[in-house]
Amino acid sequence: AQSVTQLGSHVSVSEGALVLLRCNYSSSVPPYLFWYVQYPNQGLQLLLKYTTGATLVKGINGFEAEFKKSETSFHLTKPSAHMSDAAEYFCAVSDNGGTSYGKLTFGQGTILTVHP
Amino acid sequence: SAVISQKPSRDICQRGTSLTIQCQVDSQVTMMFWYRQQPGQSLTLIATANQGSEATYESGFVIDKFPISRPNLTFSTLTVSNMSPEDSSIYLCSFQDRAGNTIYFGEGSWLTVV
Numbered sequence: 001a002q003s004v005t006q007l008g009s010h011v012s013v014s015e016g017a018l019v020l021l022r023c024n025y026s027s028s029v030p031p032y033l034f035w036y037v038q039y040p041n042q043g044l045q046l047l048l049k050y051t052t053g054a055t056l057v058k059g060i061n062g063f064e065a066e067f068k069k070s071e072t073s074f075h076l077t078k079p080s081a082h083m084s085d086a087a088e089y090f091c092a093v094s095d096n097g098g099t100s101y102g103k104l105t106f107g108q109g110t111i112l113t114v115h116p
Numbered sequence: 117s118a119v120i121s122q123k124p125s126r127d128i129c130q131r132g133t134s135l136t137i138q139c140q141v142d143s144q145v146t147m148m149f150w151y152r153q154q155p156g157q158s159l160t161l162i163a164t165a166n167q168g169s170e171a172t173y174e175s176g177f178v179i180d181k182f183p184i185s186r187p188n189l190t191f192s193t194l195t196v197s198n199m200s201p202e203d204s205s206i207y208l209c210s211f212q213d214r215a216g217n218t219i220y221f222g223e224g225s226w227l228t229v230v
Contacts, residue, residue, distance in 0.1 A: 032217060043208065043223035044159075051217040090158060094219065102147050102212035104219060106158045 002027045002093045006107035019078040021110045023091030032094040033074040039087045086114045122222035136195045137225045139209035144189035153206040165192045199229045
């Protein structure tokens, strides 16, 4: 079984500051990892994903994440926060080919607040 | 990128009624998935819908409450039956693209049961 833990249900940063949203996963097989963003009253938008290959992945809006197998982590970062980054962020894990192929297990979400 | 659309986007429903949500994808996909997001919560998988076979439900979800159809490779429906206020949620469909490494979501159907 897979699981995802997002550390911190709420994160608050100042505009221009570093954004760090933490995600740890548990998976019995090599995982696919995803970050999604949900703006207020909107659906889910894919920020970035890790499947295979380079462990540092870059996504939209200046976000990136690094897959660290030894730490079972996939933390999301952005060097400089913008007011428009205020949203809820979900980390998710998928089996990369086993019985759970295509199904996502989500973390509880982290609400990012950006202060002027 | 793939396009996936859901209808209705929002609805207010009376207690005891049923509502069917439609999900249309612009390409043929093998598996489609239905998720629920209750207010202030994360997403939980309801079921996996394969074309030509019965949907596979996750623990805590049953066919009588959430019947699913998958008549072809581009379309699926989820019905929320005999609704109660506890069914007020966002319902989202998703699929995995042919390359197998990106999972797309629809915009969601926001249901409020009164």
